[in-house]
Amino acid sequence: MRFRKLGKTDLSVSQLCxxxxxxxxxxxxxxxxxxxxxxLDAGVNFIDTAELYPVTPTxxxxxxxxxxxxxxxxxxxxxxxxxxxxxxxxxxxxxxxxGGRAINADKIRKAVEGSLKRLKTDYIDLYQLHWPNRQSYxxxxxxxxxxxxxxxxxxxxYVLETLRTLQELINEGKIRHVxxxxxxxxxxxxxxxxxxxxxxxxxxxxxxxxSLLCRLFDVDFAELSHNESVGLxxxxxxxxxxLTGKYANDVIPKGSRRSxxxxxxxxxxxxxxxxxxxxVQLAKSLSIDPAQFALAFCLSRPFMTxxxxxxxxxxxxxxxxxxxxxxxxxxxxxxxAALRRQYPxxx
Numbered sequence: 001m002r003f004r005k006l007g008k009t010d011l012s013v014s015q016l017c018x019x020x021x022x023x024x025x026x027x028x029x030x031x032x033x034x035x036x037x038x039x040l041d042a043g044v045n046f047i048d049t050a051e052l053y054p055v056t057p058t059x060x061x062x063x064x065x066x067x068x069x070x071x072x073x074x075x076x077x078x079x080x081x082x083x084x085x086x087x088x089x090x091x092x093x094x095x096x097x098x099g100g101r102a103i104n105a106d107k108i109r110k111a112v113e114g115s116l117k118r119l120k121t122d123y124i125d126l127y128q129l130h131w132p133n134r135q136s137y138x139x140x141x142x143x144x145x146x147x148x149x150x151x152x153x154x155x156x157x158y159v160l161e162t163l164r165t166l167q168e169l170i171n172e173g174k175i176r177h178v179x180x181x182x183x184x185x186x187x188x189x190x191x192x193x194x195x196x197x198x199x200x201x202x203x204x205x206x207x208x209x210x211s212l213l214c215r216l217f218d219v220d221f222a223e224l225s226h227n228e229s230v231g232l233x234x235x236x237x238x239x240x241x242x243l244t245g246k247y248a249n250d251v252i253p254k255g256s257r258r259s260x261x262x263x264x265x266x267x268x269x270x271x272x273x274x275x276x277x278x279x280v281q282l283a284k285s286l287s288i289d290p291a292q293f294a295l296a297f298c299l300s301r302p303f304m305t306x307x308x309x310x311x312x313x314x315x316x317x318x319x320x321x322x323x324x325x326x327x328x329x330x331x332x333x334x335x336x337a338a339l340r341r342q343y344p345x346x347x
Contacts, residue, residue, distance in 0.1 A: 001043025001324050004305050006084075007204025008229050009177055011125065013084055015299050016324055017046040017233060018317075019310030024054040024065030026255065026312050032069045033076075034314050040082065042321040048207070048233065048308050050088035050130060051115050052097065056260050060096035064118050071120035086126035086207075086233070087115050088181060091133060102133040103158075105165040112174055127166065127175040128207055131182040133158055138182040138209060140266035140347070142216070159190055163200035170201060179233070181207040185220040192228055203230055205305055210234035212243055212279050212294050212336065213272055213347045222303050231305030234298050238309075238320075239347065240264045242272060243294040245280040255312060267347055275343035282335055288326065291316075295323035297336060 003012040018039040023032040036047070052058065053066035067087065074080050089111040092102040101107060115124060131138070134155065137145035169175045178201045180188055191203045206225075210217050210232060217225075217232055225232060238244055240257055242264070252258045258268065283293035298307040311317035328336075 003045075004231065005229075006126065006177065006305060007231060008202065009204055011084060011177070013046040013306050014044045015304070015306055016042075016044055016295070016321060017048050017086075017306040017308045018044050019235070019308040020047065020049045020066045020070060021053045021055045021310055022257075022312055023069045024062050025056045026054070026257070026260070029069055029072070031314065033073050035311065035317050036070075036073050036077075038314060038317055039321065040079070042324070044321070045082065046084045046086070046306055048086045048235075049119075050090070050128075051111055051118075052088070052090045052094070052130060056257055058094060060094075063094070063096060064114065067115055067118035071118050075120045080121055084125045085119065085121065086128060086179065087119070087124055088128040088130040088207075091129065091131045093131075103129060103162065105161050108162065108165045109169070112169055116174060123173055124175045126177050126179050126205065127169070128179040128181045128205075129162070129183075132184075132187055134187075136182050137184065137216070155187075155190055156194065159194045160198065160200075163191070163195055163198070166201050177201070177204045179203060179205040179207060183208065185224050188221075188224060188228075188230060192230070205231050205233050207233040207235055207308070209236045210298060210301075210304075210307075211237045211239045211347075212297055212340075213239045213267075213275055213343075215340070215345075217303065225303035232301070232303050233305055234307045237298045237307040238291055238294055239272070239276060240267055242267065242276040243279055244291040245276075245284075247273075248277060248280065257312070269346075271343070271346040275339070275346035278339050278343065279336075282339060286332060286335075289319060289322070291320055292323040292326045293328075295320060296326035296328050297333075299323065300328050300333065 002015045006013050049066050089108050090097045098107055134150055166178050183206050195202045280290040283290040309320045
């Protein structure tokens with residue numbers, strides 16, 4: 001397992017991060033505990049969660065239970081110092097989370113206190129904004145994305161209020177570092193520039209979707225990432241399982257995410273099926289497990305800090321963890337590039 005710096009901090013995180021969004025619905029408590037133990041045995045020291053989780057599906061009844069499960073493991077194991085914990089404040093959305101209101105100073109404070117209580121810890125290593133208050137192009141919204149109604153002054157005030165609140169929480173020892181999620185290049189740039197001007201916390205990472213099927217990060221964001229040391233924490237690096245091949249021929253395995261969300265939150269489309277089938281067949285032709293192939297590609301990207309791997313079963317997790325030892329050759333990457341030209345934007 002390789003380790004990479006989290007932004008400009010003194011923290012080194014494993015190149016694979018354990019994702020948790022199924023814990024409390026698809027994944028039972030004991031299975032979640034086994035996943036953590038398995039990941040740590042493989043060298044993982046980074047675990048990502050959120051106050052929103054689990055999301056398979058989301059509900060008022062289960063909201064927060066993923067953090068609770070992780071907190072129970074931390075308390076039981078006594079290994080808090082062995083892991084780097086990332087969690088998130090939910091933006092405007094589900095009414096059962098603080099009335100569904102957008103992120104502001106009060107909401108951040110309430111969310112941090114709630115997460116600390118559920119996680120049974122005194123501090124959070126990386127605290128992330130789950131999504132922007134303004135419109136986003138993530139989660140298949142790219143097709144209708146129109147930022148022309150945004151106001152610059154509103155964004156400036158939002159960033160100032162947010163970073164000042166996060167600075168107070170850092171001063172209180174409740175959080176250590178700040179990250180974004182589902183953000184844009186411009187939005188991240190505003191956080192960076194205002195933080196520098198006002199001497200406020202600097203964003204150390206951004207958690208956006210990235211996989212062989214979803215490569216929006218490759219252009220302007222990659223440039224910002226390189227020049228500003230804001231690494232990517234990639235979620236859905238297996239495109240919710242499409243890149244494993246398990247949904248080939250429209251098969252829906254029992255207990256899989258497609259059995260709960262048939263369209264995989266808008267990902268299961270004719271174009272994505274064709275593209276994912278092509279990548280799976282490429283991996284097999286190279287005698288590489290398709291899931292490990294897709295993850296190894298993510299790990300090969302120069303802007304990648306960590307790829308977040310979730311799993312319904314322990315067997316899936318064990319297989320995914322083996323991607324840390326898979327090295328793609330120049331020929332492998334050329335073959336991937338050829339398929340990308342054939343399927344430039346399937347998701």
